[in-house]
Amino acid sequence: MTITITFDTAENCAAFASATNTSVAAAATTATIGWEKLALAKAAAGTTGFVQNSTAVEHFIIKGTVTDPALNVTVVDDLGNSFYHITTDQGLAVAAVVTSLDPLEVGSLSFAGVTTIDGIDPAEDVADPTSSAGQWARIRVGSGYRPLLASYTFYDTLSTVSTPEVFIIDSGINWSHPEFAGRAHEDLWKLSDATDFSDEIGHGTMVASAAAGVNIGVARDVKLFNVKIATASRKANVLELGQAIDAVIAHALTNPNATRIVNASWGVPKNAWLEHKFQQLLDAGICVIAAAGNSGIDVAAITPAGMADVITVGAIDRYDIPAGFNNISPSDSGLTTNSGMRLDLFAPGDGVVVAKAAGGYAKASGTSFSAGYVSGAFAQTAAVREPLLRPVLVPLMLDLATPDALLFEDDRFSENQNRLLSVFGNKHDKGVALDLYLGAFNENATVLSGNFQMYINPHGAEFILPDLTWTYTVEFEDAADQTVYSPFMSLVGTDITVTKPTVSLPAGEKLKMVRFRIKAESDRFELYSPWLFFFHSDPDSTEDLTTDITLALTSTNSTSFFISWANSFEMYVVIK
Numbered sequence: 001m002t003i004t005i006t007f008d009t010a011e012n013c014a015a016f017a018s019a020t021n022t023s024v025a026a027a028a029t030t031a032t033i034g035w036e037k038l039a040l041a042k043a044a045a046g047t048t049g050f051v052q053n054s055t056a057v058e059h060f061i062i063k064g065t066v067t068d069p070a071l072n073v074t075v076v077d078d079l080g081n082s083f084y085h086i087t088t089d090q091g092l093a094v095a096a097v098v099t100s101l102d103p104l105e106v107g108s109l110s111f112a113g114v115t116t117i118d119g120i121d122p123a124e125d126v127a128d129p130t131s132s133a134g135q136w137a138r139i140r141v142g143s144g145y146r147p148l149l150a151s152y153t154f155y156d157t158l159s160t161v162s163t164p165e166v167f168i169i170d171s172g173i174n175w176s177h178p179e180f181a182g183r184a185h186e187d188l189w190k191l192s193d194a195t196d197f198s199d200e201i202g203h204g205t206m207v208a209s210a211a212a213g214v215n216i217g218v219a220r221d222v223k224l225f226n227v228k229i230a231t232a233s234r235k236a237n238v239l240e241l242g243q244a245i246d247a248v249i250a251h252a253l254t255n256p257n258a259t260r261i262v263n264a265s266w267g268v269p270k271n272a273w274l275e276h277k278f279q280q281l282l283d284a285g286i287c288v289i290a291a292a293g294n295s296g297i298d299v300a301a302i303t304p305a306g307m308a309d310v311i312t313v314g315a316i317d318r319y320d321i322p323a324g325f326n327n328i329s330p331s332d333s334g335l336t337t338n339s340g341m342r343l344d345l346f347a348p349g350d351g352v353v354v355a356k357a358a359g360g361y362a363k364a365s366g367t368s369f370s371a372g373y374v375s376g377a378f379a380q381t382a383a384v385r386e387p388l389l390r391p392v393l394v395p396l397m398l399d400l401a402t403p404d405a406l407l408f409e410d411d412r413f414s415e416n417q418n419r420l421l422s423v424f425g426n427k428h429d430k431g432v433a434l435d436l437y438l439g440a441f442n443e444n445a446t447v448l449s450g451n452f453q454m455y456i457n458p459h460g461a462e463f464i465l466p467d468l469t470w471t472y473t474v475e476f477e478d479a480a481d482q483t484v485y486s487p488f489m490s491l492v493g494t495d496i497t498v499t500k501p502t503v504s505l506p507a508g509e510k511l512k513m514v515r516f517r518i519k520a521e522s523d524r525f526e527l528y529s530p531w532l533f534f535f536h537s538d539p540d541s542t543e544d545l546t547t548d549i550t551l552a553l554t555s556t557n558s559t560s561f562f563i564s565w566a567n568s569f570e571m572y573v574v575i576k
Contacts, residue, residue: 012046100272113366170204210372219376265368315349
């Protein structure tokens with residue numbers, strides 16, 4: 001059933017339509033909406049009248065009580081916390097005397113992929129998930145500032161203290177896909193009339209693969225839970241969505257100290273009952289990650305994305321621009337990420353490769369998948385220190401996000417929203433990172449020294465595990481150099497000193513490049529600096545080697561140790 005709203009001006013009508021993704025005619029002063037947008041309409045500027053277009057009896061969830069018998073309210077169920085499931089044919093009148101009124105059926109439940117719920121599997125298949133197209137999304141969030149990593153790889157020495165749980169409340173997950181081979185998983189809850197937990201639509205499998213897929217996901221040490229809220233023929237109503245959330249909370253009560261993350265890559269128009277249920281998740285210490293949505297509207301109009309304590313994720317394209325706001329290289333995906341001040345974080349979502357429920361891979365677009373990357377990254381970070389990180393996981397991950405890495409060209413985003421998801425735990429091995437030139441020895445330069453503290457950026461390790469004690473050593477690229485040159489090198493704290501080697505070079509060799517890096521080790525981590533190098537010339541030679549050194553430097557991808565900048569050189573992290 002519908003409601004007709006009248007506005008004082010066409011401008012106010014158009015503003016409401018734009019804010020709520022409602023279709024109206026040009027220059028119209030009226031808009032027709034479903035019950036799910038009534039709360040948004042009542043808060044809109046310039047409304048002058050509301051007309052209920054039918055007197056059929058309908059089901060609602062209200063907050064508050066109705067005493068006037070003329071409103072024909074029948075209480076079906078007391079839902080607790082002053083919420084009631086009712087029926088009435090006077091919904092508009094009831095809405096005027098209660099705190100909130102939401103329709104029971106949520107026909108507007110929308111998965112946040114660009115394609116529709118009935119055809120979420122895209123047509124553009126991708127044969128190889130390890131190709132550049134398949135890898136760009138997770139490489140981007142693993143790289144921080146450009147230049148990007150050569151690949152996204154977990155160290156073999158990665159170890160964790162726990163397995164955080166990620167609940168994919170979605171259309172189901174097909175665990176038989178190779179992306180989930182070896183991944184811990186469990187089916188938790190499904191619609192009562194769903195035949196099984198399989199993904200009949202495709203969306204849930206895609207989101208789960210972004211979170212923790214073997215080849216395309218960002219997390220490894222997590223457990224995925226399947227919470228199925230849709231089949232090919234129908235989507236959950238509001239009460240069923242609440243039941244799904246209740247199932248997650250009931251599971252959480254079995255071990256309240258574990259880290260748990262709920263991924264909601266879907267949304268409905270602002271809904272008081274669902275916000276109450278999501279708040280129960282948050283009150284139980286469960287982190288909620290929500291997709292911002294893809295229609296370019298303000299997330300404030302959407303549940304759960306518009307909630308203050310939910311982490312709401314927008315999408316970027318591979319050019320580091322919020323999807324749909326790119327005037328340089330416009331995307332053809334049809335995705336325009338939602339915006340608004342409740343947007344917390346960005347992650348790739350335009351043309352990312354995800355797993356298809358029927359098998360294989362496809363390129364897809366949507367903030368749904370951006371949220372999936374964030375859920376996986378949050379869980380992977382928690383795995384190294386659970387449960388100690390649990391109370392601070394959200395502020396920690398927002399602090400660890402890479403600031404000012406994105407290109408904002410629109411005033412709908414603020415500078416403090418310029419935060420790109422950063423993943424903790426992948427191998428930081430930047431194939432294009434510059435080496436650091438320490439210098440060369442001559443009669444006037446007999447000692448080379450410097451502090452490498454500015455190059456120690458353990459990508460959050462020290463913040464996540466602040467009590468670690470670090471031991472620093474020198475590791476040579478050529479193992480044979482260890483015996484020859486280590487006597488001339490010393491480390492005191494984060495200061496390195498190299499004295500002029502007194503050993504002779506092999507006959508006929510005038511100049512030698514000695515390459516090494518600093519290794520910082522604790523009981524949980526190994527950290528590696530970029531490669532440093534210096535030139536050693538034969539101490540018995542009096543030949544001027546300036547030209548030789550210059551030529552040697554031209555063949556290196558390097559910069560001076562003393563003039564480079566910290567953000568360009570991150571320590572490479574191994575979790576032990």
